[in-house]
Amino acid sequence: DQQVKQNSPSLSVQEGRISILNCDYTNSMFDYFLWYKKYPAEGPTFLISISSIKDKNEDGRFTVFLNKSAKHLSLHIVPSQPGDSAVYFCAALSSGGYQKVTFGIGTKLQVIP
């Protein structure tokens, strides 16, 4: 039972355009969400997070949007750069628990120069 779902296994975007990565979750107890970027044979690198008390968080080229009623979040990368090519994991946790992070299966982003 996947509690965090990333339904697009891959995405290709032209350099300079917007990349939108989507994520859905099913567990209502999740109240903190994270996006990680991962290169092959490396650990996930934290990108950006959002608490359930907010609906938007922005950090440079990266913006995460949260729609709690739809249990949906998205990561926007503007403008996309070739160095952004990686696998992006959506993750969620419940602050009331032991901070177990539940990951989605990941979306492989390719930014084409």
Add this chain to the structure above:
Amino acid sequence: DTEVTQTPKHLVMGMTNKKSLKCEQHMGHRAMYWYKQKAKKPPELMFVYSYEKLSINESVPSRFSPECPNSSLLNLHLHALQPEDSALYLCASSQRGAGLNYGYTFGSGTRLTVV
């Protein structure tokens, strides 16, 4: 220091060997984690240590034995592994308690191959 350091980066071991994976952080995080990641799958939680005490064991086989000697170190002792245990083993740490930034940080992982 904002890193989680894992050693070794690569490990090949036989099914009768005993080996250990090591993880270290100096960010003052009091929660530390072991995750396992198979190819084309998301990381899956194995163990959680909170204030050096084992808080969560996600039904991991006993051939994996975690140890937290102090607040900065986390070990994973391996014994009698199977080839299907080959995976990327990730260590992570985070701040305890609620807040807007848990500082949940992963190490680069140990690529384990069991032969």
